[in-house]
Amino acid sequence: MGEMRQHPTFPRPSASAIDKARRLLERALGPSKVITSADGCAAYAGDESDQPPVSPDAVVLASSAADIEKAVRAASEAEVPVVPRAAGSGKSGGAVPVGGGIVIATIGMNSIKEISREEQIAVVEPGVILADLHAAVEAEGLFYPPDPNSLKMCALGGNIAENAAGPRAFKYGVTREYVLGLDAILIDGTRLRTGRRTVKGVTGYDVTALLVGSEGTLAITTEATLRLIAKPPSVMTLLCLFPDVRASGRAVSALVAAGVVPRCLELLDRPTLDAVRARGVGVDERAGAMLIIEVDGEPADCEVQAERVGEVCMDAGALDVLVAQDEAQRERLWEARRQLSPTTRAMARYKISEDVVVPRDKIPALLDEVAEISAATGVRMLTYGHAGDGNLHVNLLWNDPDLVPQVETALSRLFRAVIGMRGTLSGEHGIGTSKADFLALEQSPELIAIERKIKALFDPKGLLNPHKIFPRRTLEAAERGERDGGAERAPGFPTHVVAPSHGAC
């Protein structure tokens, strides 16, 4: 993967602050938990976004909340930034230490501390891999719905920081709906326990919901109490082929209107299907769009739902509706869906994956707009994602570095179109650094001012995951693709380490 968009650079700590931080960390944690070598730090430089990797000045391999507390106390004393990192699979730059400082890696804190069938909860550490949690709770007949497609590599700490979602969010909601309580550490080392173990509760402000989705800028999660539900007894997966996206969009609207609530309602547009075909997967040549629809529940109810899905899709103009015949076929289908992100990534030297949301009935209009933007700018664009929620991943692909201005234009037009349709910039990836400069497109100065005050309340010195969410440039400068001229960079660290290409969205 290459990286050619112009990104703002950010100030880094002074050499003496870095020295002090390293010394304090090694004293507090011992040398085995602290990485300071350039090579060692480089492994914690990037995530799965288009944000260029930036090496931290030190990495703490945390194995407990006490380690994290020690690390933030050291960082606060030395006044260097702290960037929490779980699996590093984020799509918006959240875990990239753009301002240097200390990465606190929580991936080693991977214990599932409790699964209670009676209370239907799980208590997990932030480094637990989502797929491992799925397997563990399903073995108990329970179910944790959030399922970002990176589920085999992403971890709960990151899921909570970004308020991750995935296909099943259509029926079951996003991570926020499943986080009952958090143990977290503030930048000054204060331990905070928010929320509760019960499903309901309104005692005090909803600090838990404030921390979920705060992208690691307010506190570092050390433990989460998660709500589970009973595992649906059966699942059926349907593949619905349409001549074009307009027909598939009609089907999505009709399904929603009919009150059918599949657990997943995923859309693939024509360029995406072409990409799938190019990989040798046989897809009916007449198909210009596809919906992957999955229903769950009691077996008899699944049959009823599947039948209604089929009827509604055929009424909306489907060419064909196919049902996965067994679990192996189902798994192959989802594996193909999960591979879309790496597949499309391999299609060009450069790729940006966007994550916009529009009201569900605006999906055809958005896809029309994407086609127009692609034609006008010459940037190849393909779109797939969670159509049931109106949350589509618009992917921009290009090979020629000189196309960057057109890419900036395309992004800017896309964002303006989405906001014009009363949509939102991000459905599940977060703002991070990648969309920070566009925040003002969606939110008023008054709201951003309140959010900045909340940030300052939790982190008065701005040391916890700085430069995320909030814009550094004016919207106009960002739309012109201008580089941030005010920032300085300390020498000696690589800015463009190549990130591994195993992400998914």
Added chain:
Amino acid sequence: MGEMRQHPTFPRPSASAIDKARRLLERALGPSKVITSADGCAAYAGDESDQPPVSPDAVVLASSAADIEKAVRAASEAEVPVVPRAAGSGKSGGAVPVGGGIVIATIGMNSIKEISREEQIAVVEPGVILADLHAAVEAEGLFYPPDPNSLKMCALGGNIAENAAGPRAFKYGVTREYVLGLDAILIDGTRLRTGRRTVKGVTGYDVTALLVGSEGTLAITTEATLRLIAKPPSVMTLLCLFPDVRASGRAVSALVAAGVVPRCLELLDRPTLDAVRARGVGVDERAGAMLIIEVDGEPADCEVQAERVGEVCMDAGALDVLVAQDEAQRERLWEARRQLSPTTRAMARYKISEDVVVPRDKIPALLDEVAEISAATGVRMLTYGHAGDGNLHVNLLWNDPDLVPQVETALSRLFRAVIGMRGTLSGEHGIGTSKADFLALEQSPELIAIERKIKALFDPKGLLNPHKIFPRRTLEAAERGERDGGAERAPGFPTHVVAPSHGAC
């Protein structure tokens, strides 16, 4: 209804501040929208909690966001408190102007501004009565799940302030899950628009979730964008009779474990059934506990669910399982359930209705504890509520004013037992003034400190709904039932206006 618990008194604004506020309000809003007479103000003194009514110094009858903005600007200038009030049906004192000042009544802002079938959203003003919203969206084939039993009188503004729930929360979740975005006004007159119209979205901090359930202490809602779902095509209601609460508790656990998700799962204990019988409703004399269970979905699926509910209940030791035969029978059953609050209120001179939540598997233990507390203190206690969520309304009833110390003891023991079971003080009523002094029983000093900072961020002078949520006394003083000695009261306003007894929970 009488009122005999000792409540702390709170400082009130000076006479000159009140004069200034009244003058500014009348100038900004005109005399027709401002009430200052003692009689007129007294109608806005109380809510449906055990908090004694306290008359405000003025009432603003807001008919628009502009009115609210003018009112808060006047209040800020005069430095007098502002208390937002929708229907005044709250159960924790949230709308009682305990520190005097200005009540902003939003009940006149009762327009449903939009219902979109395509987007499945509604846009409402804060004075819309919940039952009116239900009727309007259901006429469009849509559904707004939250259903506090006060639904015929409560309004959306209060529902949002308290994060209201109700029986259907078991399947569908609480108000927070249905508020996509808010238009709100801060105490300094700043207009804030939070959230979005789309179901998903992670742009910036979740300020919407922070405002929902903040009990009118952070901002005043002027408009809410609500998520709707498709109306379930059919509903079935079952009445399950058990010999005792232990058996009904087993049934609740078994239903949850079996993955049956009724939309409602309501429990009535023996003293509650006796109260129902005393009103002349025929309930099988062998029954010592009752579950009202409601399932919804496709008709065929309802049948399947109902059958499983019946099997599970019989296995758990049910005496009988009855199915409501038609809509009229269903409605009578729910009307009886909704009348429980006024019914029990009429049973004694004094009543406190608590709203605790315990992990679902602790329901039998909680009911045992309630029986013990009642026996030890001599305070009559009866319990009913949302067993599926572990959210039970424990009602304390007494006639003898001299029993107040025992009531304080009973409450304190109840709260300690609930926290000991890792439950929470309030499932849906909020903390208000009624449980503020117990906050530290559940939350750490560090968490309360963060919440106080959030309050100060939105309301630096502490003018917006002051004295709610946060404790004024130490936990120890509260548990001893001590009156707050430090506060002063301005003369001239009645403290104990009799509130109308039409509340429900």
